[in-house]
Amino acid sequence: MSGPTDAESSDSDAEAADSPGTVYLVGSGPGDPELLTVKAKRLLESADVVLHDKLPGPEIIGLIPEEKREDVGKRAGGERTSQADINARLVELAREGKTVVRLKGGDSFVFGRGGEEAQHLAANGIPFEYVPGITSAIAGPGVAGIPVTHRDHASSVSFVTGHEDPTKDESSVNWDALAATGGTIVVLMGVGKLPDYTQALRDAGMDPETPVALVERATWEDMRVATGTLDTIVDVRDAAGIEPPAITVIGDVAGTREEVLHFLR
Missing domain, CATH: 3.40.1010.10 (Tetrapyrrole methylase, N-terminal domain)
Structure with missing residues (x-):
């Protein structure tokens, strides 16, 4: 042939x-x-x-x-x-x-x-x-023992980037609206801007005692978690030396970590 x-x-x-x-x-x-x-x-x-x-x-x-x-x-x-x-x-x-x-x-x-x-x-x-x-927006908090929604604490979740297009004249994130909405706020790539948006949320009326968690390198072998409140988390970040990549979880769900921590693998 x-x-x-x-x-x-x-x-x-x-x-x-x-x-x-x-x-x-x-x-x-x-x-x-x-x-x-x-x-x-x-x-x-x-x-x-x-x-x-x-x-x-x-x-x-x-x-x-x-x-x-x-x-x-x-x-x-x-x-x-x-x-x-x-x-x-x-x-x-x-x-x-x-x-x-x-x-x-x-x-x-x-x-x-x-x-x-x-x-x-x-x-x-x-x-x-x-x-x-x-997505690390869900997995990051989850492996730290924090559900992004919870029947008793959060019926909604908002995902926000902490690293917007640097060419923008101003942020397009409406922190006032997020503070008023309630539920859980998950910020990706937001370690560097942590002082800015925690202040924005306090200025918008969010309770300074709202629990906040930082999850660094979620699921990696060297993963670390640091917790505080909207008022203290910047100092906690600095003391712990938390660095990117990290997820910020803001809301009452972040406070549930302490309840499960000793049984979390």
């Missing part, structure tokens, strides 16, 4: 070049590799290239063969890969016909800029798939 002619082979190669690969926007969860979804693990094993930052954590990043990794996070000296460069790289790799994983900590559609990447891929004709991850 004869093989394809040179012309047929050429047509096949051209067709492959015109068919872009797929980009998978994958959430890696809060950091514990056992909390990776089965699908996320499979994609990390089968992808041609994985673009990641530091938030997935060293154990998960270590699961990726070194030759597949592209670090697009913060580098030594504060240098950072811009979002525009990441977007362009995703399109470039996909147009080479590669299967690409864009790996984020938590869930890529929860303050992970995955929505922006999806829009950019669609605008450039690149097929993509969103692969959910366990």
Whole structure:
């Protein structure tokens, strides 16, 4: 049986070049590799290239063969890969016909800029798939023994970023409304701005004795938790040396941690 002619082979190669690969926007969860979804693990094993930052954590990043990794996070000296460069790289790799994983900590559609990447891929004709991850907004408080909702303490929860677009003239977070709403407030990427928003909530009338917890590196081996009140938590942060990545939990649910702490594994 004869093989394809040179012309047929050429047509096949051209067709492959015109068919872009797929980009998978994958959430890696809060950091514990056992909390990776089965699908996320499979994609990390089968992808041609994985673009990641530091938030997935060293154990998960270590699961990726070194030759597949592209670090697009913060580098030594504060240098950072811009979002525009990441977007362009995703399109470039996909147009080479590669299967690409864009790996984020938590869930890529929860303050992970995955929505922006999806829009950019669609605008450039690149097929993509969103692969959910366990968001640290829920898992972070949970592993510290703090439910974000509780029948006796919180019937609502608000998720807020503490790291907005630095080009904005002012914050778009309405702290007055959040203080009035009640329930639980979970702030992601908010360790540095902690003095600003705790003051804003007090100014809006929230009780200074409202319990607050900081969960640093949730689910990682070196995870730490510090607790205080809306009035004391900045001093607690400073005394404990809490650093990013960390979650802030504000509300009565943060006070339930003490009830379960001795039985929490």
